[in-house]
Amino acid sequence: MDKLYDQKKLNFKSLLGNYTFILPALIMFLLFNVYPVFLILKLSFYEWDGISPLSAMKFIGVRHFIEIFTKDKLWWESVWHAGIITLLALTLQNALALILALAVDKGIRGGNIYRVIFFMPPVLSGIVIGLIWKWIYDGHDGLLNHFLVSIGITRFEHMAWLANPETALYAVAIIHMWRGFGWGFIILLAGLQNIDTQLYEAAEVDGAEAWHKFIHITCPLMIPVFILVSILTILGTMQIYDLIVSMTNGGPEYYTEVPITRILASMQGENRFGYACARGLVFGGMLLILSMLQIKISKRLQKNL
Amino acid sequence: METYSKLEPKNNPFTTLGIHFFLVLVSITCLFPLLWMISSSLKTQETIFKDMSIIPRSFEIGNYATAIIKGEFGVAFINSFFYTFSVIIGVVFISSLAAFAFSRLNFPGKNILFYAFLAYMMIPLPGIFVAVYVLLHELGELSKQLFDVKIIGINTRSGFILSQIALNLSFAIYLLKTFFDNMPTELEDAARIDGCSKFGVYWHVALPLAKSALGVIVIFNSLTIWNEYLFASIIFNERGLMPLPVALMKFQGSHVTQYPVLMAGMTITIIPIVIVYLCMQKYIIKGITAGAVKG
Numbered sequence: 001m002d003k004l005y006d007q008k009k010l011n012f013k014s015l016l017g018n019y020t021f022i023l024p025a026l027i028m029f030l031l032f033n034v035y036p037v038f039l040i041l042k043l044s045f046y047e048w049d050g051i052s053p054l055s056a057m058k059f060i061g062v063r064h065f066i067e068i069f070t071k072d073k074l075w076w077e078s079v080w081h082a083g084i085i086t087l088l089a090l091t092l093q094n095a096l097a098l099i100l101a102l103a104v105d106k107g108i109r110g111g112n113i114y115r116v117i118f119f120m121p122p123v124l125s126g127i128v129i130g131l132i133w134k135w136i137y138d139g140h141d142g143l144l145n146h147f148l149v150s151i152g153i154t155r156f157e158h159m160a161w162l163a164n165p166e167t168a169l170y171a172v173a174i175i176h177m178w179r180g181f182g183w184g185f186i187i188l189l190a191g192l193q194n195i196d197t198q199l200y201e202a203a204e205v206d207g208a209e210a211w212h213k214f215i216h217i218t219c220p221l222m223i224p225v226f227i228l229v230s231i232l233t234i235l236g237t238m239q240i241y242d243l244i245v246s247m248t249n250g251g252p253e254y255y256t257e258v259p260i261t262r263i264l265a266s267m268q269g270e271n272r273f274g275y276a277c278a279r280g281l282v283f284g285g286m287l288l289i290l291s292m293l294q295i296k297i298s299k300r301l302q303k304n305l
Numbered sequence: 306m307e308t309y310s311k312l313e314p315k316n317n318p319f320t321t322l323g324i325h326f327f328l329v330l331v332s333i334t335c336l337f338p339l340l341w342m343i344s345s346s347l348k349t350q351e352t353i354f355k356d357m358s359i360i361p362r363s364f365e366i367g368n369y370a371t372a373i374i375k376g377e378f379g380v381a382f383i384n385s386f387f388y389t390f391s392v393i394i395g396v397v398f399i400s401s402l403a404a405f406a407f408s409r410l411n412f413p414g415k416n417i418l419f420y421a422f423l424a425y426m427m428i429p430l431p432g433i434f435v436a437v438y439v440l441l442h443e444l445g446e447l448s449k450q451l452f453d454v455k456i457i458g459i460n461t462r463s464g465f466i467l468s469q470i471a472l473n474l475s476f477a478i479y480l481l482k483t484f485f486d487n488m489p490t491e492l493e494d495a496a497r498i499d500g501c502s503k504f505g506v507y508w509h510v511a512l513p514l515a516k517s518a519l520g521v522i523v524i525f526n527s528l529t530i531w532n533e534y535l536f537a538s539i540i541f542n543e544r545g546l547m548p549l550p551v552a553l554m555k556f557q558g559s560h561v562t563q564y565p566v567l568m569a570g571m572t573i574t575i576i577p578i579v580i581v582y583l584c585m586q587k588y589i590i591k592g593i594t595a596g597a598v599k600g
Contacts, residue, residue: 004411015413017503021406022418024399025474032471033425036436043439054443100331103324110325116586117332120339123582123589125532127550128571131557132338135345135564141354143341178334183593190594239431242534246554260431260535267435268539280432287429 043277050273057274064278075279078257079286085173085258086237090230093177097184097229104185105192115189119182126179126242133175134247137161162248165255172247172256176240183236184229191225192218220302227298231291238287259283339575346568353564365565372569376560380545381552382573388466388537388548389530395470396477396526397519403474404481405507409493419482426475437468438539465540469530477522484518485511521592524585531578549574 044064048057068075100118104111121129136143139160148156161171195218203213241260244250250257250265257265263283267276340359346368347361356362373379406412407419438459445458457463488511496510512519534550541547547555553574557567582589 018410018412022403025403028471032468036433036440039436040432114328117335120335123528124575125550127534127553128574132342146357186593263432276435277432283431284429
């Protein structure tokens with residue numbers, strides 16, 4: 001408490017002065033963060049088309065939520081699509097990130113250059129990334145098919161990867177993982193470099209094999225980092241949007257629809273703002289439960305080890 | 306970087322070679338699409354489908370002129386620059402004032418307010434854009450009634466800038482408050498004894514000392530705002546107001562196969578970010594790892 005500016009009791013004038021410091025932040029927070037949260041909560045129980053005045057909206061109770069949980073097949077399919085991409089990212093993308101982090105952590109030359117390169121895709125606009133790959137994937141003019149033909153694989157000569165229901169979602173998932181592994185890599189590498197090297201040296205004296213050291217030293221110490229990376233992966237991937245909109249826009253048909261595109265569709269396409277808010281609430285709740293589960297699991301794991 | 310080894314007593318030269326081979330392979334997949342984009346931006350509409358080489362046979366710089374003028378990416382570039390700059394200024398000043406207050410000043414409700422900001426940062430709100438759209442719509446109507454013009458609202462620059470400032474405040478306040486909490490107060494105390502006001506201490510002492518934390522905030526916000534698409538796409542429907550990512554989507558929607566010009570527009574979009582990234586990569590990586598290892 002000794003760092004506080006005012007040690008003695010505050011008088012009215014200095015209290016007012018203190019409040020002016022947080023006033024701009026408070027106004028922004030109330031207007032753009034707190035009020036919208038109440039608006040979402042309220043609108044979820046109302047029918048409103050986004051055009052007529054707000055006062056004209058109609059209270060309909062929990063009907064939106066009933067519709068989401070009983071009738072909205074498309075919504076749950078979109079959640080499922082994001083779930084598939086998330087599962088792939090959790091396993092493949094993070095495994096790649098861990099392997100790369102372990103490789104660079106071995107004190108290899110040029111480690112910093114690799115770090116700069118691996119983190120390049122994550123800093124770029126998702127729209128740009130999506131549009132580059134959309135063209136590379138193109139059935140007629142795309143580089144991918146051109147390359148496959150040139151190495152003798154003619155099976156896919158006119159395969160439109162993003163327009164085919166069987167491949168579209170996975171084609172997007174691959175790009176999402178390609179774009180995102182740099183995040184996991186950077187965080188995992190920082191975690192690895194934080195581990196005290198004396199632990200490894202002690203294990204070496206005891207004659208431990210590389211694999212044993214990984215299982216008994218690296219893994220237990222890295223659990224909090226693993227959990228952090230998986231929470232970030234889940235939150236980031238479930239809310240995937242930029243890549244979807246630039247590569248497939250939800251198509252072909254509805255095969256690559258994800259929750260954010262569905263929320264937007266009910267807002268802009270169908271002019272059902274209340275329903276869009278209800279979808280947003282349900283989705284936010286799901287994400288919150290997922291990340292709390294992760295934290296629980298991590299605490300349990302750390303206790304057992 | 307040190308050359309100690311953690312997993313093996315000695316790195317076998319073949320293992321090292323194998324590791325490098327793997328790392329180089331991954332690096333190529335990271336960079337190749339970008340090189341392909343730049344290379345394609347220099348080809349012509351005729352050669353782009355035939356010339357599959359990475360170094361184009363002729364350099365068609367004209368694509369960039371077409372992109373900037375006819376494709377309206379020049380206007381979009383200025384818009385992006387303006388939005389990014391304005392949001393950063395807003396976030397830096399509003400968050401540093403608040404963080405200084407949370408760290409150094411005393412007032413009733415301080416802790417509750419700080420935790421409210423934190424909670425907002427932690428709780429995922431995927432549908433918030435719907436509500437922000439409604440709010441801006443309301444503010445627009447209100448402003449038309451009060452001032453006869455839309456000073457804020459849907460399809461206004463101020464609407465986008467203010468909503469983006471608000472959405473990025475929490476993280477900046479959290480980062481700066483932690484920074485101020487760990488900062489020694491000797492200099493501030495000296496300034497105080499010399500009769501400096503609270504604002505004077507904040508402005509002349511605390512803010513300059515927080516340069517490194519402010520740097521992290523500036524860099525992260527410039528990446529976020531420059532690349533922002535979702536809010537920009539629902540707020541703007543007038544071509545002249547759109548930032549680069551939205552302009553790119555509009556352009557490819559109406560000129561599907563003009564690949565060279567589209568690729569030129571995309572190259573223009575990433576150039577500033579690549580420059581910022583390469584110059585500031587140490588801070589970016591430091592910012593992520595500091596946050597990650599602590600959290």
